[in-house]
Amino acid sequence: MKRPSIFIVIALAILPLVATPAHASLKRNSSTTLTIFAASSLGQTFTTIGKAFEAKNRDVSVQFSFLASSTLATQLNAGAPADVFASASVSDMAAVKLLVPDTTIFTANRVVLATPRGNNFHINKIIDLNKRGLKWIQCAPIVPCGAAANAAMASEGRITSKPVSLEPKVSSVVAKLVNGEVDAAIIYHSDYVANKGVLREIRFKSAQAATTQYPIGVVKTSSQSVLAKRFVEMVLSAYGRKILAEAGFIRVP
Amino acid sequence: MNRKRLDPLSLILATFGGLVLFLPLLALFTKVPWGSLFSKLGEPNSLSAIRLSMWSSLLATLLCVVFGVPLAWVFAKGNRRFVNVLRPFVLAPIVLPPTVAGMSLLALLGRNGLLGRYIYQATGWSMPFTASAVVFTGVFVGMPFLALVVESTFRHLPKDQQDAAEIDRATPFTMFRLIALPQARNGIATGALLAWARALGEFGATMMFAGSLPGLTQTWPMQVYFETDQDMSTAYALSAVMAIVAVGVVFALRKQLRRAFTN
Numbered sequence: 001m002k003r004p005s006i007f008i009v010i011a012l013a014i015l016p017l018v019a020t021p022a023h024a025s026l027k028r029n030s031s032t033t034l035t036i037f038a039a040s041s042l043g044q045t046f047t048t049i050g051k052a053f054e055a056k057n058r059d060v061s062v063q064f065s066f067l068a069s070s071t072l073a074t075q076l077n078a079g080a081p082a083d084v085f086a087s088a089s090v091s092d093m094a095a096v097k098l099l100v101p102d103t104t105i106f107t108a109n110r111v112v113l114a115t116p117r118g119n120n121f122h123i124n125k126i127i128d129l130n131k132r133g134l135k136w137i138q139c140a141p142i143v144p145c146g147a148a149a150n151a152a153m154a155s156e157g158r159i160t161s162k163p164v165s166l167e168p169k170v171s172s173v174v175a176k177l178v179n180g181e182v183d184a185a186i187i188y189h190s191d192y193v194a195n196k197g198v199l200r201e202i203r204f205k206s207a208q209a210a211t212t213q214y215p216i217g218v219v220k221t222s223s224q225s226v227l228a229k230r231f232v233e234m235v236l237s238a239y240g241r242k243i244l245a246e247a248g249f250i251r252v253p
Numbered sequence: 254m255n256r257k258r259l260d261p262l263s264l265i266l267a268t269f270g271g272l273v274l275f276l277p278l279l280a281l282f283t284k285v286p287w288g289s290l291f292s293k294l295g296e297p298n299s300l301s302a303i304r305l306s307m308w309s310s311l312l313a314t315l316l317c318v319v320f321g322v323p324l325a326w327v328f329a330k331g332n333r334r335f336v337n338v339l340r341p342f343v344l345a346p347i348v349l350p351p352t353v354a355g356m357s358l359l360a361l362l363g364r365n366g367l368l369g370r371y372i373y374q375a376t377g378w379s380m381p382f383t384a385s386a387v388v389f390t391g392v393f394v395g396m397p398f399l400a401l402v403v404e405s406t407f408r409h410l411p412k413d414q415q416d417a418a419e420i421d422r423a424t425p426f427t428m429f430r431l432i433a434l435p436q437a438r439n440g441i442a443t444g445a446l447l448a449w450a451r452a453l454g455e456f457g458a459t460m461m462f463a464g465s466l467p468g469l470t471q472t473w474p475m476q477v478y479f480e481t482d483q484d485m486s487t488a489y490a491l492s493a494v495m496a497i498v499a500v501g502v503v504f505a506l507r508k509q510l511r512r513a514f515t516n
Contacts, residue, residue, distance in 0.1 A: 070482040133377060137464065142482050164382035165464025166471075168478070176464075180365050181381050 031059040034227055035081060037072040038064055039088035039144065039214065040169040041109060041188050045247045046086070046235075053234055060227065068143040068169040069093075076100075076219065083228035086216040086235070088170075089144035093215040103217035106235050108250040111148045111210045113202040114177060114192050115184040123184050126153075126202060129161050136184040137173055140166040145173070148212045149186040155206035193248030211250070278496060285493040286486040293490035301468045302476035302491075309384060309472070310453040313391025317448040320392075321399040322441060326429055328400065329407035347397045354394060355461025362389070362462075386463035387470055391452030398451055399444035406440025407433060443509045450502045454495070 034053075038046045043066045050062035065072065065082070069092035076082060076096045085100050087093040093103055113136075115123040121134045129136055139146030146166060153159055163186075167173045170187060177185040178195055192201040204210040216235055218228040234240050245251055286293060293299065324343070328336050346354055362369040362380045373379045380386045414432050423431070434441075456474040463470040471479075473491060480488035503510070 068482075074482050135379075135382060137382070140465070140479060142479065163466065164469075165466050167464065168460065176381075179359075179363065181359070181363050181379070 031061050032224060032227065034060055034062045034083050034224060034231060036062060036064050036084045036086065036231065037076065037080070037082040037219075038066055038084075038086040039069045039072070040066050040171045041088055041145065041190060042066065042086055042214075043171060044194060045190075045243050045249070048243050049235060049240055052239065053231055056234075057227070057230070062231070066171070068139070070095075070142050070144070071169070081221075082219050083222040083224055084216065084231055085219055086214060087144070088214055089147060089212050090215055091147075092144060093217070099220050100217040101220060103215040104232070104236060105213050105252050106216050106240070107214045107244045108211050108252055109188045109190055109214065109248075110203075110207060110250060111145060111152050111186050111212075112189050112192055112204065113184055114187050114195075114199045115202070116177065116180055117198055117200055119183050121183050123200075123202065126156050126204060127158060129159055129184060131161075134161065134184065135164045135182045136161070136186075137165045137167060137176060137182050138163045138186040139170055139173055140168060143167075143169060144212050145170040145186070145188060148210055152186070152204040152206065152210035155209040156204055188248075189250075190248035213252070214249075278500075281489070281492060281496055284485075284489045286490055289486070290490050290493070293484075293487045294494065296487065298467050298471075299476060299480075299487060299491055302471050302473045303494075305384070305387065305468070305471065306453055306473035309387045310391055310395075310449055313388050313395055313452040314445050314449040316388070316392045317396040317399045317452075318441065318445055321396045321444070321448070322403055322434075322437075324396075325400045325403035325407055325444075326433065328404040344397045344401060346394050347401070351394075351455065351457030352461060354390070354458035358386075358390060358393060358458065358462040362386075381462055382464040382466070382470060384463075384469055387459055387472060390455055390459045390462050394455050394458060395448030395452040398447040399441075402444035402447060403437060403440050406437045406444075410436045439509070443506055446502055446506060450499065453498070 036046065036050070043064075046064060046066075050064060053062055054060060065075075067075075069087040069089055072080075072082075072085065073087065073092045073095040076085060076099055085093070085096065086106070088109065090105075093100065113123070113126055113129070115121070121128065121131050123129070123131075123134075128134075138149040141147055141150050164182070165176075167176070170191060173185050174187050174191045174195065176182055177187065178198060189201065192199055216232055218225055218232060222228045241251060294303065328340060349357070359366060359381065361367050362372075364370065364373045364379045364381070369379055369381075380389065410433060414436070415428060418428050418432055454474060456472070456478065459470070459472055460475055460478075465471040465475045465479075473495060477488050477491045477495070480491060
């Protein structure tokens, strides 16, 4: 009686091995997959652009990995297979310059202080962060949004309170803010625009310190560099810039 | 055990399986900067993460024992039908993905959580982003292991002493305290060690529920995660010590493991 159950276990264990190549080869015949590594803050805009790209290029499916740029850079250097990398900071792009030699700045973003509408602490100025008992968060300094947050706060001065958490990527910060776990958070202006209905934003005095630039480029090891280049062109096109500008990103020349 | 019964196919597959489990750990140790191990571990962020993880996981283990042992006792001695219905719910965190565990804890104790809402309204305090959230997460993921092991221990205790105590009209509590507890001490130690290792290693749920602030809630595994983007060698140093701890736990439990497989 033992035998059948052993066969089931073996069948279950082997199933993915057998099923995956078949599925993959099926896909290869009908479509190509383009893998885009993009900063967490590009989640919504790049998904939109990706859909438009798929509509324009039949047989191509665009796959995204949205994480902190620093995490993506580490993954790329460790050999992760990506065709395009879009970073939320110049320094994280520099960390992969051997893999992504040619890059273009395609947009910029500015960090702001955001607070849920109707929050009890009535935050109207950056200095209000010093109010007792108030909880606020930001990204970890190694992540672009954290680096920009630190620079913006340093330019502001007089802030003695500390964040209660340094999150691994901006989307985690936004989620905790929107869910009301904290009273305020430093996020991108584009994140505020996406959540205008529930958030209010307070800008930092120094727009320059709060701004981070976004470079994009084709990964040298990509086996589909022509297609990858076409995706980059779409991001840089009038259409791509419009999508980004509407989402609150800053236009660059 | 007859040696001739091992066929070549089993041996080949077993070798492959064994290597899959063993090689990654071996590879980890080849990457560790042994020469600068202590200076890497001594960096302020590493040190505060190790310190936080140690005390929070030990406190979590203590709470696991205080609440988990009685839970196991109730499971071992309580109404069987009732227990059989209840047990899966209590053991669920063992197989719950860490992110789902984190979501569950936020759903209960976040500012808008089922209970957290009332606590926050009444006191202005909420558990997320505090060290107590780190401890609570450890209890949540660790206690099921302890309960599982200790219940099994209670079930397999020799009956004669308990029977004798019953004849002497010992109260249920006396029976638990003076007979079952001392007899089950090995099982409790095993369960506590497993719960501790689990609490020490928890990453996803802790990051979601407790956030990550160096010195307050940034635990040892989180430090590994953040260091991979900054200084790989520090990440390897921190990983190696965790791996040594893990191997140590399994080594310390080798007798218990052997018993579990031969009984």
